[in-house]
Amino acid sequence: MPAAFEGESLMQQTAWWVSIALMALVAAMFAYGAASSRRREQDYAGLARRAYALRARAFWVLALILGSAMIYSLRALPYAARASEAGAAAQVVEAKGYLWYWELSPNRVEPGRPVEFRVTSADVNHGFGIYDPELKLVAQVQAMPGYTNVIRHTFEREGRYRILCLEYCGTVHHGMTAELTVGGN
Ligand SMILES: [Cu+2]
Incomplete structure (x- = not known):
């Protein structure tokens, strides 16, 4: 213990001893923690085992739910599984x-x-x-250089259909029209 310096107040002395006591308390807590760490490890091991078991169960429940949802939602494709299946019966129009x-x-x-x-x-x-003949849009697809985009449509009504450009492409964009005849001769 340091000797009391001349002029040291009682308050400073008290603060010193309180500090020593608190440091001892902290050291004791560390010592207690170190001594009891083995027991806690065992507790944690048991806890971890239960958590892993729960996780495994949760995984299989999720796999079952998501797996059956996937199978259910993939049963019926909204489009032909292969282009050739639809293409076989289709009339082909090349458009450029x-x-x-x-x-x-x-x-x-x-x-x-x-x-x-x-x-x-x-x-x-x-x-x-x-x-269509009433100028209602029935189908549309992007026309891109270097790509061929395929779109299928079945015309139920005969008549003169119109092809219009749907993407602004320059000064005569509005004049970019063509005619497609459905049925007739
Ligand atoms: Cu255009």
Whole structure:
């Protein structure tokens, strides 16, 4: 213990002893923790085993729920499983966009049978929009250079359908129209 310096107040002495007592208390707590650590490890091991068992059960419950949800939701595909299946019965129309016109080959199809449009572009992006005789949009797909996008549509009504560009592509964008005849002769 340090000797009391001259002029040291009683208050300072008290603070010193209180500090010593608190440090001893902290040291005792560390000692207690170290002594009882083995017992706590065993407790934690038991806790961990229970947690892992719970986790394993939760995994299988989740796997069952998600697995059956996946099987249920994948039973019926909303589209033909293979393009060739739909393509076999389809009438194929090759469509190509240019600044500022469309090439359609052929430009006449039959009603009641699926039509497969294979749409691409010779220059910039265009929008291939098919409008019925009342100018209501019935189907549309992007016409992109370097890609062929496929869209299928079955026309139930005969008539003169219109192809309009749906993506602004320059000064004569509005004039970029073509005609598709369904049925008739
Ligand atoms: Cu356009």
